[in-house]
Amino acid sequence: MKTEIFVSKINFLRVVDENGNADESLFPKDLDSGTLVRMYRLMLLSREFDAKVLSLQRQGRAVTYAPLLGEEATQIGSALAMRPSDIFVPSFRQHGVFIARGMPMDIMLVYWRGYEEGNIIPKEVNGTPIIVPVSTQLPHAAGMAFAQLYNKTGASVLVYVGDGGTSEGDFYEAINFAGVWRLPLIVIIENNQWAISEPRSRQTASQTLAQKAVAAGIDSIQVDGNDVIAVYSATRDAILSGKPTVIECITYRMGLHTTSDDPTKYRTDSELEAWKQKDPISRMKKYLESKNLWNEEMEKKAAAEDAALIDNAVETAEKFKPNPRSIYEHVYSYMPETLKEELDEAEANNFWQGVTE
Amino acid sequence: MMANMVTAINNALEQIMTENEKIVLLGEDIGIDGGVFRVTEGLINKFGERRVIDTPLAESGIIGASIGMALSGMHPIPEIQFAGFMFLGFGQLINHASRFRSRTRSTMSLPMVVRTPVSGGVRTLEHHSDSPEAYYSHIGGLIVVEPSNPYDAKGLLIKASRMNDPVIFLEPTKLYRLFKQEVPEEMYEIPIGKANLIREGEDLTIITYGTMLHEVTSVVKKKNLNADVIDLRTINPIDEAAILKSVRKTGRVAIVHEASLSFGVGAEIAARIADKAIFDLKAPIVRVGSASLPYPFPGYENYHIPNEAKISKAIDRLMTS
Numbered sequence: 042m043k044t045e046i047f048v049s050k051i052n053f054l055r056v057v058d059e060n061g062n063a064d065e066s067l068f069p070k071d072l073d074s075g076t077l078v079r080m081y082r083l084m085l086l087s088r089e090f091d092a093k094v095l096s097l098q099r100q101g102r103a104v105t106y107a108p109l110l111g112e113e114a115t116q117i118g119s120a121l122a123m124r125p126s127d128i129f130v131p132s133f134r135q136h137g138v139f140i141a142r143g144m145p146m147d148i149m150l151v152y153w154r155g156y157e158e159g160n161i162i163p164k165e166v167n168g169t170p171i172i173v174p175v176s177t178q179l180p181h182a183a184g185m186a187f188a189q190l191y192n193k194t195g196a197s198v199l200v201y202v203g204d205g206g207t208s209e210g211d212f213y214e215a216i217n218f219a220g221v222w223r224l225p226l227i228v229i230i231e232n233n234q235w236a237i238s239e240p241r242s243r244q245t246a247s248q249t250l251a252q253k254a255v256a257a258g259i260d261s262i263q264v265d266g267n268d269v270i271a272v273y274s275a276t277r278d279a280i281l282s283g284k285p286t287v288i289e290c291i292t293y294r295m296g297l298h299t300t301s302d303d304p305t306k307y308r309t310d311s312e313l314e315a316w317k318q319k320d321p322i323s324r325m326k327k328y329l330e331s332k333n334l335w336n337e338e339m340e341k342k343a344a345a346e347d348a349a350l351i352d353n354a355v356e357t358a359e360k361f362k363p364n365p366r367s368i369y370e371h372v373y374s375y376m377p378e379t380l381k382e383e384l385d386e387a388e389a390n391n392f393w394q395g396v397t398e
Numbered sequence: 399m400m401a402n403m404v405t406a407i408n409n410a411l412e413q414i415m416t417e418n419e420k421i422v423l424l425g426e427d428i429g430i431d432g433g434v435f436r437v438t439e440g441l442i443n444k445f446g447e448r449r450v451i452d453t454p455l456a457e458s459g460i461i462g463a464s465i466g467m468a469l470s471g472m473h474p475i476p477e478i479q480f481a482g483f484m485f486l487g488f489g490q491l492i493n494h495a496s497r498f499r500s501r502t503r504s505t506m507s508l509p510m511v512v513r514t515p516v517s518g519g520v521r522t523l524e525h526h527s528d529s530p531e532a533y534y535s536h537i538g539g540l541i542v543v544e545p546s547n548p549y550d551a552k553g554l555l556i557k558a559s560r561m562n563d564p565v566i567f568l569e570p571t572k573l574y575r576l577f578k579q580e581v582p583e584e585m586y587e588i589p590i591g592k593a594n595l596i597r598e599g600e601d602l603t604i605i606t607y608g609t610m611l612h613e614v615t616s617v618v619k620k621k622n623l624n625a626d627v628i629d630l631r632t633i634n635p636i637d638e639a640a641i642l643k644s645v646r647k648t649g650r651v652a653i654v655h656e657a658s659l660s661f662g663v664g665a666e667i668a669a670r671i672a673d674k675a676i677f678d679l680k681a682p683i684v685r686v687g688s689a690s691l692p693y694p695f696p697g698y699e700n701y702h703i704p705n706e707a708k709i710s711k712a713i714d715r716l717m718t719s
């Protein structure tokens with residue numbers, strides 16, 4: 042006997058198209074006009090913040106930075122779908138998620154100026170710090186999701202990973218764990234088509250990244266990641282379902298991998314140009330304008346407000362004075378004598394005198 | 399030719415691949431991008447994408463697959479983008495690469511060279527500045543090499559590529575483009591397992607390697623020290639004979655490395671000297687390393703890495719006790 046025992050399918054969701062036209066039948070009912078405007082404004086703010094950090098880096102006022110340009114809808118749509126009690130676990134490019142969750146931008150800038158103090162996240166933001174080793178945050182998120190079940194909090198955990206990150210073992214291990222225990226884990230794959238210089242096609246022969254969830258026995262969907270409404274809708278549904286879910290957001294890294302990267306080495310201008318036509322921000326703007334929720338005057342006012350907020354954050358961040366003792370003081374829950382001796386030696390001998398950062 | 403470390407390694411790789419067609423390179427972004435430090439620049443054009451393989455983003459996979467290639471008559475040279483990410487493949491190195499030979503009584507060996515950038519001092523993000531040489535040396539079965547200059551980098555890499563062992567080849571990021579030096583066009587080997595006495599003196603011995611060699615040299619010059627300076631070049635197996643010979647002559651020894659002080663290479667060297675030459679010592683052995691804590695963020699790294707003040711103070715202590 043030979044018979045088909047399993048078939049699977051992956052849905053693709055888009056609510057608002059590139060011209061700003063919405064499919065009303067798919068439009069999430071819970072989105073009021075205030076939230077729609079807020080979504081747009083957060084996308085604008087994220088893009089402005091991003092441009093600012095990039096320019097600070099170019100002036101030697103920030104360390105290596107990973108821009109989010111082009112990925113605003115994926116980040117803001119998913120972030121706004123979270124309830125305050127839901128927890129987010131970023132990798133290293135989710136500046137928009139942090140901003141949307143109320144992370145003070147000056148603290149974010151302290152991270153990008155190269156200090157651990159930039160990882161001090163206010164409680165209400167309900168997220169974990171930036172994680173640099175790709176995909177290693179996914180098992181953490183699975184564990185955190187288990188804890189939500191264990192502690193009966195009813196909260197979900199949203200974890201972010203790139204297209205490249207789905208090749209790591211930790212990705213599979215996390216979704217597998219989530220499947221077995223039916224954990225409230227939502228994996229947002231921010232598929233920006235590139236992992237540094239390697240295109241998506243170099244990562245997997247799989248037709249979609251969403252279908253990787255199938256083998257873990259969990260739900261998944263692919264969404265237009267430049268459509269903030271679609272991202273919101275899919276994420277909100279997944280959160281409300283309480284089930285482990287993978288959401289693949291199709292977006293594009295319009296900028297550099299990081300400030301150390303030169304994309305002209307490996308990709309064409311025409312590819313970038315094509316994606317610029319699908320810009321997530323102009324798409325939402327068209328939609329809002331068509332509903333009379335937005336106009337040029339509001340845009341100008343928003344830009345001025347955002348610039349002031351960002352300048353303020355930069356000023357505060359640049360006032361931060363690093364304390365070299367802090368690198369010793371937070372290694373353990375107590376200060377071991379041998380470490381204290383190393384610290385005392387450094388201070389007593391002025392090893393730090395004249396040190397530049 | 400005048401070459402920095404990047405060019406020297408690139409040149410070595412090109413010659414190695416031309417010499418031995420069993421050699422392939424594999425890693426993340428090593429193809430058209432030429433690696434994030436451009437060490438493999440241009441090699442894909444010359445050797446094609448089956449010999450310069452852009453792999454999926456998976457370090458355990460890269461090292462595990464390299465082991466499989468090595469078991470099957472190939473000679474892989476995987477690149478791990480940064481040493482901090484090699485820990486994702488640590489299991490493959492410790493559980494397999496280190497002991498395939500011994501557990502098959504040399505019927506199966508693993509000719510492979512794992513290249514990775516190490517150490518800090520260049521303001522990189524978290525996990526991009528680790529100095530992991532002690533981990534790989536501790537297990538046994540992995541040869542651990544770390545050049546401190548372009549000339550050594552080329553010669554050591556050529557030698558490593560002709561061995562029938564897994565070699566961990568650590569390339570200090572800070573030294574990639576720090577300086578150029580005359581590097582022969584032709585292929586040449588630098589022996590593995592042999593330290594390099596780069597400066598001779600009578601009063602003290604300074605043992606170091608990698609990034610710290612340059613700090614040490616500067617301190618020696620400024621203080622006008624009459625010192626033997628030993629560049630280990632190979633961390634494991636360590637050149638104990640060279641160390642003991644020098645220590646027996648000078649009777650005073652300082653060991654300087656960028657890796658954290660505790661449980662490090664310095665501890666190993668100090669213990670060997672204590673075992674075999676303690677009665678030749680005129681003063682207690684002095685060790686200098688980074689603070690005993692995980693590598694901090696870039697804004698703090700210069701408070702962490704040993705600087706000239708710290709090395710100088712340690713040497714004062716050594717010379718006056």
Ligand SMILES: Cc1ncc(C[n+]2csc(CCOP(=O)(O)OP(=O)(O)O)c2C)c(N)n1
Nearest residue numbers: 134173174175203204205206235236237483
């Ligand atoms: C384990 C690990 N390996 C390698 C790197 C170096 N690295 C940083 S980002 C990156 C590509 C990530 O691609 P993707 O997951 O698609 O995320 P994106 O950068 O596109 O947001 C690589 C290889 C790393 N940070 N961690």
Ligand SMILES: [Mg+2]
Nearest residue numbers: 203204235236
């Ligand atoms: Mg990507």
